[in-house]
Amino acid sequence: MCDREIREKAQAQRDWNDRHGAGQSGGPTDPVPVNECMTGHAPMGPNEIQEMYLAEVLRRLDYHPPTTVTLPKFRAIRDAAKAFIVVLVRNCPPGSRDSEQAIAQVECAVMVANKAIANAQM
Numbered sequence: 001m002c003d004r005e006i007r008e009k010a011q012a013q014r015d016w017n018d019r020h021g022a023g024q025s026g027g028p029t030d031p032v033p034v035n036e037c038m039t040g041h042a043p044m045g046p047n048e049i050q051e052m053y054l055a056e057v058l059r060r061l062d063y064h065p066p067t068t069v070t071l072p073k074f075r076a077i078r079d080a081a082k083a084f085i086v087v088l089v090r091n092c093p094p095g096s097r098d099s100e101q102a103i104a105q106v107e108c109a110v111m112v113a114n115k116a117i118a119n120a121q122m
Contacts (some may be wrong), residue, residue, distance in 0.1 A: 064118035073117045081110045 044052075066074060085106055092099040 060115075060119055064121065066118075067121060070117050070121055074114050077110055077113045077117075081106050 064070075085103055088099065088102050088106070092102060
């Protein structure tokens with residue numbers, strides 16, 4: 001940590017103590033809350049954090065149309081999955097429970113990978 005960062009952190013601590021009356025009894029001072037120190041705003045309460053989390057989760061469920069950036073990525077994952085399924089079908093006993101489960105896992109991997117790509121673009 002450089003001298004400037006140390007001075008800024010110390011000033012933020014003093015400002016926080018002044019606003020909250022901390023350290024006036026001669027006891028130890030309260031630390032600067034991480035989110036206030038980093039953002040310059042007052043700490044968020046549990047309801048605000050919950051609402052931010054809810055907004056993020058709901059955003060993940062939105063429809064993310066393919067773009068010129070994501071479409072080739074989706075295609076590459078789908079093509080690789082198809083090639084792997086060919087290997088599975090040609091080498092595993094046909095129709096066995098384990099063979100079907102292996103194919104289902106590849107399908108699931110494709111869906112999760114595509115979801116990761118789509119959510120990263122938003």
